[in-house]
Amino acid sequence: MLRSRPFPVLLASLVAAALACPAASARGDDALAALARRVGRAVVALDRKPRGAFRSGTLMDGQAPASGFLVADGHVVTLAALARGRRTLGLRLAGGVRASARVVGLDPLANIALLRLEEPDQVAARMGGELPALPFAPAGALRVGQNVFSVGNAFDSLRLDGQPAFSQGVVTTVARARQGVYRGPVIETDAAVNPGAFGGPLVDGRGRVVGVLVPSFSPRRWLGEAIPAGVVSAAVNALKAGEPPAHGRLGVRLRSSGGEAQPDGVEVAEVAADGPAARAGLRAGARIVAIDGARVYDTADVARELAPLPPGAPVRLDLGGRRVVCVLDRGRPVDLASAFRPRPEEGTGDAAPSPRKPPRLGLRLRERPERRFGLEVVEVDPQGLGARLGIRTGDVLMLAQRTRLRTLDDLRSALGNLAGANTLTLVLLRERRLHTLRLPLDRPLAEGPR
Structure with a gap:
């Protein structure tokens, strides 16, 4: 038989629970x-006065007062684009302490x-x-939904307030930057990342660095972003050891398709026994269909996707x-001679011109011998x-640059x-109507069928 608690006992339990909630909240x-005090002591501001707007199209011009943070042995980590061309940098630390630091080295791919x-x-x-000194979190320790904290010299807070700005958020996703200075994996978070915080740490609840704060790689994305700790720690360890910056290695040899697009992916011909691919369980004969969500059709596509990635990057x-x-x-x-050369889309106009490559349409086409001309889109x-461009399965490409398309060679x-x-x-046939598509070749802009 169930017995109900006496009312005074139940009331006392409720009162104790109510009193415990504020106490637990206060402890939190x-x-x-x-955590803010401990991490904040390791954050530094690069001692530069702003010469213009905090946010600019290219950002990495040092116009905003930027951040860095102390790691072991008196070393400081910041963004490569903020230290480029400098031998020494003045620093401002918490509490108004001033210091100077010499540049040990830069890794252009990791932007560290x-x-x-x-x-x-x-x-x-x-x-x-x-x-x-802040430690790095181990690679793979980060999870979507995990609490993280951005710490940095937002709006010159170290000079104005004597301490860095501290903001709490969660990891929303891990994406791939395909524009801007750095083109590797990025952590996205809803913790505030304001101008001046770039180069500062993104830390977990134990004060371990899980990333280095960077500007958004796209003006359409407004979440805070950070270079993952695995990429940063690999670059730091190599620079400490005096090793030159390196491209990331997958550890596979691919079978050449002779320039022909392979709709079912690129075949792996050989896997290095000591490489990352072997450790992930990749075997010869496998076909790589996509890398970080981007479809690949031949070895050139694979090289394009892997070339910007530094060691430590997850793929x-x-x-x-x-x-x-x-x-x-x-x-x-x-x-290094070309790594820091500005890209054309960064608006500098200084990049050396390169021969234009034919655009890859990302279409699988079928010839129509039963018709006079036209290539049917099957994928x-x-x-x-x-x-x-708005091309769909079932469309028929009729003309390209006024050339009638009878065969794939055309x-x-x-x-x-x-x-x-x-x-x-391009001129295509859709539902018995002709549509014209025009793609400007001097900028990444496309128009749909009309």
Whole structure:
């Protein structure tokens, strides 16, 4: 037989629970305040006065007062684009402490710079006897939905307030940057990342660095972003050891398709026994269909996707029904002479011109011998140029640059003879109506059928 609790006992339990809630909340607030103080002591501001707007199209011009943070042995981590062209940098630390640091090295692919404090013992004495240092979180420790905290010199807070800005949020996703200075994996978070915080740390609840804050790689994305700790720690360790910056290595040899697009992916001919692909379980004979969500049709596509990635970058491979994640290790050295050359889309106009490559439409086509001409679209890559132009399965490509398309070779010839052309013009047949598509070749803009 069930017995109900006496009313006074039940009332006492409810009162105790109500009293415990504020106490627990206060303990949580105290823990966050302690975390902010501990991490904030390791954050530095690059001692530069703003010369213009905090946010600009290229950002990495040092116009905003930027951030960095102390790691072991008196080293400072910040963004490569903020230290480029400098031998030394002045620093401002918490509490108004001033210091100077020399540039140890830069990794252009990881967009990471490593600095070393000058006279670290004197700086430590001014900070109470010991230099603070932030540890890196182990690779793979981050989860979507996890609490994280952005810390940095937002709006020059170290100079104005004597302490860095501290904001709480969660990890919303891990994406791939395909525009801007850095083109590897990025953590996205709803923690505030304001101008001046770039180069500062994104930390977890234990004060471990899970990323380095960077500007948004696209003006259409307004979440805060950070370079993952795996990429950053790999770059820092290499720079400490005096090793030259390197491209990431997957550790596979691919079978050449002779220039022909392979709709079912690129075949892996050989897997290096000690490489990232082997550790992820990749075997010879597998076919790579997509890399980080982008479809690949030949070895050039694979090279394009992997070339910007530094060691330590996780790469998602779609093997046509199975997906694996490989963490790249060190490959061939980076050509530093070209690594820092501005890209044309960054608006500098200084990049060396390169021969125009024929655009890849991302379409699988079928010849129609029963008809006089026209190539039927049987598959459209949702990430490809054809999809962005509005081409659909069942459409029939009739003309390319006024060339009648009877065979696939006709299309290859038309796309290969675009020298001097400003626009690619395609005419397609859809539901007995002709539509004209025009793609400007001097900028990434496309128009749909009309």
